[in-house]
Amino acid sequence: MAIPNKLKRYGYHVVIAIDQLFNALTGGAADETLSSRTYRGAVFAENPKKRWRVLYRVINGIFFDRNHCKMAYESEISGKQHDERFKAVQRG
Template sequence: MMRRYLYHIAIALDQLLNAALGGYADETLSSRAYRRASIADAKRRWRWAHKLIDGLFFWQAEHCKKSYEMEVLRRHLPVDFS
């Protein structure tokens, strides 16, 4: 129960940081970095951010990509919203 609570707090802080940096309010910074780095004319800062974030989460292979996929599939929502 506490683990799930802390996970939700971490997601909320991540989304807050992303929104404060000009991103969508309901998207994590990891997801945004992957999405922005994946476009053909991606700015260097997004490719750098993608690599940096993936490096910070070294124990999770392709962290940013998985974050993006979770956003698209809406996997971060509670089961009550299904």
């Protein structure tokens, strides 16, 4: 039963890494997902650019979740996507 959990965790981290790479390639921070960056651009900006508002709707639509970008941002803030081994280093 541990193998599927390891495989799932591995897949999750690979998807996050690809997302972060794409974000970095498009001018964003290396350790942030595009969804989180989009949320910041669409919601927190004083005068959000149209591209962020459109991308916000597109990304949320792709995931069939109107709160996907918001949850991605909150995950970035809380470090939810960090591996348990990294969290142990942070605590200690």
